[in-house]
Structure formats: structure tokens, C-alpha cells
Amino acid sequence: MTTGKKFVDISQVHKVFGSGTSRYYALADINLKIAEREFVTLIGHSGCGKSTVLNLVAGLIKPSSGGIIVNEKEVVGPGMDRAVVFQSHSLLPWLNVEQNVRLAVDCVYPKESKAFRIEKARHYINMVHMGAHISKKPSEISGGMKQRVGIARAFATDPMVLLMDEPFGALDALTRGNMQDELLNIWENDRKTVMMITHDVDEAIFLSDRIVLMSNGPMATIAKIVDVNLPRPRTRETVIEHPRYIDLRKELVHYLIETGHHVAA
Amino acid sequence: MHTLTKESRMLKIPDFEKPEQQEKQYGIHMLPKESSMLTFTEIENSDQKERQRKRILNILLPIFGTVVFVLLWALYSSNPSVTLPGPFATIDESWEYIAHPFFDNGPNDKGLGLHILYSLQRVGMGYLLAVFLGVGVGIIIGKSALMYKAVDPIFQILRTIPPLAWLPISLATFNEAQPSAIFVIFITALWPILINTATGVQQIPKDYENVAKIYQLKGLKYFWVILLPAAAPYIFTGLRISIGMAWLAIVAAEMLTGGVGIGFFIWDSWNSSRMTDIVISVVYVGFVGFALDKFVEMLSKRIVPITD
Numbered sequence: 077m078t079t080g081k082k083f084v085d086i087s088q089v090h091k092v093f094g095s096g097t098s099r100y101y102a103l104a105d106i107n108l109k110i111a112e113r114e115f116v117t118l119i120g121h122s123g124c125g126k127s128t129v130l131n132l133v134a135g136l137i138k139p140s141s142g143g144i145i146v147n148e149k150e151v152v153g154p155g156m157d158r159a160v161v162f163q164s165h166s167l168l169p170w171l172n173v174e175q176n177v178r179l180a181v182d183c184v185y186p187k188e189s190k191a192f193r194i195e196k197a198r199h200y201i202n203m204v205h206m207g208a209h210i211s212k213k214p215s216e217i218s219g220g221m222k223q224r225v226g227i228a229r230a231f232a233t234d235p236m237v238l239l240m241d242e243p244f245g246a247l248d249a250l251t252r253g254n255m256q257d258e259l260l261n262i263w264e265n266d267r268k269t270v271m272m273i274t275h276d277v278d279e280a281i282f283l284s285d286r287i288v289l290m291s292n293g294p295m296a297t298i299a300k301i302v303d304v305n306l307p308r309p310r311t312r313e314t315v316i317e318h319p320r321y322i323d324l325r326k327e328l329v330h331y332l333i334e335t336g337h338h339v340a341a
Numbered sequence: 342m343h344t345l346t347k348e349s350r351m352l353k354i355p356d357f358e359k360p361e362q363q364e365k366q367y368g369i370h371m372l373p374k375e376s377s378m379l380t381f382t383e384i385e386n387s388d389q390k391e392r393q394r395k396r397i398l399n400i401l402l403p404i405f406g407t408v409v410f411v412l413l414w415a416l417y418s419s420n421p422s423v424t425l426p427g428p429f430a431t432i433d434e435s436w437e438y439i440a441h442p443f444f445d446n447g448p449n450d451k452g453l454g455l456h457i458l459y460s461l462q463r464v465g466m467g468y469l470l471a472v473f474l475g476v477g478v479g480i481i482i483g484k485s486a487l488m489y490k491a492v493d494p495i496f497q498i499l500r501t502i503p504p505l506a507w508l509p510i511s512l513a514t515f516n517e518a519q520p521s522a523i524f525v526i527f528i529t530a531l532w533p534i535l536i537n538t539a540t541g542v543q544q545i546p547k548d549y550e551n552v553a554k555i556y557q558l559k560g561l562k563y564f565w566v567i568l569l570p571a572a573a574p575y576i577f578t579g580l581r582i583s584i585g586m587a588w589l590a591i592v593a594a595e596m597l598t599g600g601v602g603i604g605f606f607i608w609d610s611w612n613s614s615r616m617t618d619i620v621i622s623v624v625y626v627g628f629v630g631f632a633l634d635k636f637v638e639m640l641s642k643r644i645v646p647i648t649d
Contacts, residue, residue: 179552
């Protein structure tokens with residue numbers, strides 16, 4: 077799975093927020109190398125800085141020290157080569173599904189004809205099976221559908237890295253299962269480097285190649301990296317029937333319980 | 342036996358087609374008794390009765406309230422020591438003005454309709470100026486925390502100055518009634534628009550800003566696609582507050598500047614002791630103010646849902 081190549085190279089990154097009395101030392105010495113087309117999940121307790129790591133790779137915030145390199149170029153700001161799927165989908169409520177995805181498409185293909193861009197947008201909308209709802213506004217579709225559009229928008233720029241911040245966290249358990257299946261299907265057909273944050277241990281095992289366990293903040297760091305090593309393509313049955321599954325799950329849950337004791341009440 | 346959809350296969354729940362099947366399977370009541378169900382006509386009839394009742398109340402209650410108000414007014418005015426004319430006396434003596442709102446017999450003798458149009462014209466000009474400057478400056482200080490800190494204290498002081506207090510400064514600057522009145526309208530309407538716009542811009546959710554950054558939405562595109570729609574509800578709140586305040590201000594300003602306008606007419610009637618004319622004018626002022634507010638509300642309802 078891990079080819080050893082450093083597609084995403086997070087190196088000695090520290091992040092401090094604020095100053096004086098309101099200073100918060102969020103991340104300390106984060107080192108992580110992700111190979112191209114690898115699917116990595118970040119797990120940890122709330123407030124441990126997972127989103128901060130994601131935002132640093134996205135370029136939405138800058139590290140206090142250390143650096144991040146994506147595809148041999150340093151990250152200096154946000155860009156469409158690192159697409160983000162937010163937990164709260166953040167679709168613009170005054171644009172319909174097609175227009176929301178078009179935002180991304182117009183960014184990548186500013187010089188192409190409108191027909192070309194509409195066609196591109198349709199392609200990604202159909203990829204997430206939202207073709208029937210193409211003219212609907214976000215208020216007219218369900219949470220799972222909104223997240224699918226968010227994923228379509230993220231894929232529409234053909235990003236080098238796909239960053240997902242608990243994309244299915246706000247969905248009910250049934251929808252979440254569907255969405256994980258769909259994401260895996262899409263990813264199998266169009267493999268990107270993915271960094272995803274999740275709270276769901278089963279989701280992490282099902283989807284990822286490696287699971288990064290973070291310690292608690294402040295001064296959070298990477299405590300452990302677990303190789304999932306389950307063969308692909310995966311289905312839910314093959315995953316839960318696999319001999320490694322139970323031990324993997326135990327390892328993760330034990331880690332979360334141990335670190336949970338140190339989280340202030 | 343039972344068809345399994347992709348979802349149900351994953352969660353191992355059999356996928357039933359009809360409640361009757363579930364009844365057979367589990368022996369439980371999934372459907373109510375046929376005989377106890379309401380017929381379609383029964384439901385329709387009770388709906389219709391409810392709607393009729395609501396419609397009647399919506400018309401009768403305001404009429405009732407207005408009639409009580411008019412009667413109380415007549416009662417109060419019937420007292421001989423009271424100078425306020427009653428409703429019937431008002432209509433009687435000022436019938437000329439009610440019947441012919443647009444007559445024009447020279448500079449000091451015009452119909453109420455004409456006076457109101459003059460006032461509206463001044464309000465229109467002052468208000469439009471306030472919208473352009475208010476929204477423009479509001480966006481600038483909303484976006485720039487530095488600028489906001491620099492100007493906010495002085496704005497907070499300026500906005501509490503009553504419109505009429507601006508009038509002497511305005512007259513001294515412009516020397517004419519018309520531009521002075523327009524300036525007073527402008528300065529009155531400016532603050533709610535400016536402050537609400539600035540707040541709206543500051544309140545744009547961080548996620549939308551992040552979307553704008555990632556997909557390189559800058560300049561004009563950012564303005565039309567992100568900023569304006571996100572701030573629209575706040576801007577329209579400001580617009581609605583401002584139109585009401587502007588209309589209040591014009592009547593007061595015109596009383597002092599003279600010339601034409603409904604405010605001038607009220608003051609002139611007072612100086613000539615034409616009490617019924619004052620009452621009529623005041624009623625008209627109220628109706629026009631109400632119409633202006635409803636107009637902005639209607640605009641707001643049409644535009645803001647698009648952005649929501």
C-alpha cells in the first residue's frame with residue numbers, strides 16, 4: 077500500500093494559536109508522509125487538533141513552524157489542487173446543485189466553453205448519483221445528498237489531495253453506511269490521495285490504508301500509525317469477516333479508551 | 342422470497358413492499374380499520390370550514406378594531422373643551438382635500454397628493470444616496486477589521502444625532518430648502534443600512550469564506566456569488582428600518598424648511614388654524630409610511646429567499 081513516496085510530506089509542523097494569555101499550542105512536531113493515492117484516516121478525541129492538521133494541508137492556515145509539501149511543492153495557501161469536503165457540506169444555499177459544482181469546474185477550466193463546463197459538472201453530479209436532483213437547492217435535498225454534492229464538487233477539480241473533515245459525521249448511521257460504500261466505489265475508479273478525519277473506528281478500518289492516531293491536545297502529536305493491510309477491493313462482508321478485523325478494531329478502541337481517560341471532563 | 346435492495350442487503354433488513362405482507366408476517370395491525378377511516382369528503386369539508394372561519398376573522402377583526410378606534414376618537418372630540426376635531430367633522434370640512442388630491446392652484450394652494458409626491462421625491466433621493474453609501478461603506482468596514490476599529494467610535498456617536506439636529510448645519514451648508522431636506526433624509530437613513538451591512542458582512546460563515554479561497558473566488562465574482570447573498574438578510578433589515586426613519590424625518594424636516602411637502606402643509610395648516618386639514622394630512626402620512634414599509638418588505642421577501 078505505502079510505496080514510500082512522499083506525496084504529502086508534513087514535516088516538523090507546530091501550530092500555535094493566539095498570543096499572550098489566549099495562546100493555545102495546538103500541534104507539536106507533526107510528522108507524516110502520505111504516499112500518492114493512499115487513503116489515510118485521522119482518528120482522535122474531539123479537540124485534539126485533527127481539523128487543524130487538515131486545514132494546514134489545505135493551506136487555510138499556516139504552520140507556526142515546519143512545512144508541508146504536496147507533490148514536491150510547498151503549501152503556501154489554499155488551492156483547488158487540495159479539495160476539501162467539510163463536515164457541514166458548506167454548499168452555498170442560494171445556488172442549486174449544478175451551480176455549486178460549477179463553482180469548482182469554472183475554477184479549473186476558466187477558458188473552456190460553457191457547454192464543456194456544464195458537461196463536466198454533470199459528469200461529477202452523475203458520479204455521485206445526484207443527476208435527478210440537479211436543479212434543486214440545498215434546502216430541498218437531504219443531508220446525505222448534500223454531502224454527495226460536496227464530494228462531487230471536491231472531485232470536480234481533479235485534486236491532487238482530497239481532504240475530508242468528518243464528512244459523514246452529521247449523517248445518521250444508515251446513511252453513513254451508504255455514503256461509505258459510495259465513496260469507496262468512486263475512489264476505486266478514480267484513486268486520489270485522501271486524508272480523512274473520522275470518529276468512526278469501523279469507517280476508518282473499512283476505508284483506509286493507514287490509520288493515524290493522534291494524541292490529545294494541547295501540543296497534540298501523532299501517537300501511532302496503524303497499517304490496515306486488508307486486501308482491496310473491499311466490501312463490508314470481506315472486511316468484517318477478515319481475521320485481522322477484530323484485532324485491528326480492538327487496537328483502535330483500546331487506544332481511544334486509554335487516551336479518553338486523560339481528556340478533561 | 343423478499344427482494345433485497347443494495348441498502349437492505351448491507352444492513353440485513355428484509356425489504357417489504359406492502360403493509361399487508363407485514364401484517365401476515367408479524368400478525369400485527371399495520372392498517373387502521375376500514376370502517377373507522379375518515380372519508381375524503383369529510384376531511385375536505387372540515388378543511389373548508391376552517392379556512393372560511395379564518396378568512397372571516399382576518400377581515401372582521403381589523404374592521405372591528407378600526408371602528409372602535411374611530412368611535413373612541415369621536416367620543417373624545419365630542420367634548421367641547423377639546424380642540425381636536427372628530428372624524429365626521431374632519432371629513433366634512435376637509436372634503437375638498439380628500440376629493441381632489443392633485444389640484445394645483447399656485448405655490449401655496451396644492452392638493453395633498455401633490456404635497457405627498459414632493460415629500461416622496463425628497464425621501465427617494467436621500468434614501469437612494471443612503472443605500473449606495475451605506476452598503477458601500479458597510480461592506481468596506483465589514484471586511485476590514487482595521488477600518489472598522491478606526492471609524493466605529495465616530496459612527497456610534499454620529500448615528501445617535503437626531504435628524505432635526507442636522508438641519509441647521511445642513512441649511513447653513515446648502516442655503517436652500519430642497520438639498521437641506523434631502524441631506525437630512527440621507528443622514529437619517531444612512532446609519533441603519535451601514536451598520537446592518539457591516540454586521541452582515543462580518544457574519545459570513547467561515548465555511549463559505551473557505552470555499553471562496555479554495556475555488557479562487559475573488560473580486561467581482563466573490564462579491565456577487567458569496568458576499569452579497571450571504572449578507573442580504575442583514576442588508577434588507579437595514580433597508581426596512583431606514584425607510585421608516587426616513588419618512589419620519591421628512592415630515593419633521595419640511596415643517597422647518599417650508600416650501601412644498603406634506604410636512605410643510607401640516608405646519609402651514611397649524612399656522613392657519615385649519616385643524617381638520619392637519620388631521621387629514623396626518624392620516625395620509627400614516628398610510629404612506631405603511632405603504633413604504635410594506636413595499637420594502639415585499640422586495641425583501643422576494644430577494645432574500647433566493648439567497649437563503
